Amino acid sequence: MTLAELDAQQAQSLSEVAAAADAAALEQVRIRYLGRNGLLPAIVKQMKDVPAAERPEFGKGTNAWRAALEAALADRLASVGTVKKEESAFDCTLPGRWSAPGAKHPVSRVIEESAAIFARLGFTVADGPDIENRFNNFTALNTPAHHPSMDASDTFWLTDDLLLRTQTSPVQIRMMTQYRPPVRIITPGRTYRRDTTDATHSANFHQIEGLYVDTKPVSLADLKSTLAYFAKEMMGSKAGVRFRPHFFPFTEPSVEVDFSCHVCAGKGCRVCKNSGWIEIAGAGMVDPRVFNFVGYDPEQVFGYAFGFGVERIAMIKYGIPDIRWLYENDTRFLSQLA
């Protein structure tokens, strides 16, 4: 190859750089001339065939070519990098991709919040199975053998002995048969009843059970102050509690627990149906007969228990009018609560 031919090749390569429309085309040019099997390394390799007199000039020429080509490639790359808007496939006026933010389900939220509130009072979270036996769900909870709640029309029986638990109360029995007092637990979980679904009923819902037993006296006042604290933490500082006498087989005395309406603070509004109070939980002092069933000495052990519906709190807290909304997984509803 002569010096003139070298100059011609250089000019050719530079015009190819100038003509390259984008980064990919530039890369092709770079590979063709500077790549491992490119033209320039091939020429350098043939330098020994160049007459000795011309060799220094030839060497300088190839070096200059390499430098010029590299500079031109870098220059051109910088300018094709900033493509003019109308030439670009990117349309910055298109709406962005919508990435739906996840939202925690209201039932999970109430469960997690309750666990955090009761943890501050020293309660830990206990768990029990959805499939229970007759003893834990009814007998040890002092439910009379022919109580209507045991009826096949109310309870999902799986066998003569096994059933889908109708309440989280059997976890009380599981805890007390396994541990000596003091026991201070809450237990959130699913419960099942043969209820026809409507705006306020579901055959599968959630409860949170609470149990505190100790060998030192525990009173109804302890129960009330615990639930009063829970009411304020869960529903806001306006919420208070009141007890109404009631009956549950496993507590004596038993009460129904109302929260004062967190919206009107007891004055009466739509949320509390003008009564100022909202029924929230069942509770009471653990019946001595339950202590007998689990092998505790009723003379030595004292305790209270309570249970409330998670969906009910979620509906009141978030103003959800229909329990079925909680199970339909309609993200238009769920994401509003985010």
Ligand code: DAH
């Ligand atoms: N298990 C009851 C129910 O499902 C609720 C309940 C009432 C739980 C009183 C308790 C309690 O622990 O003491 O209706």
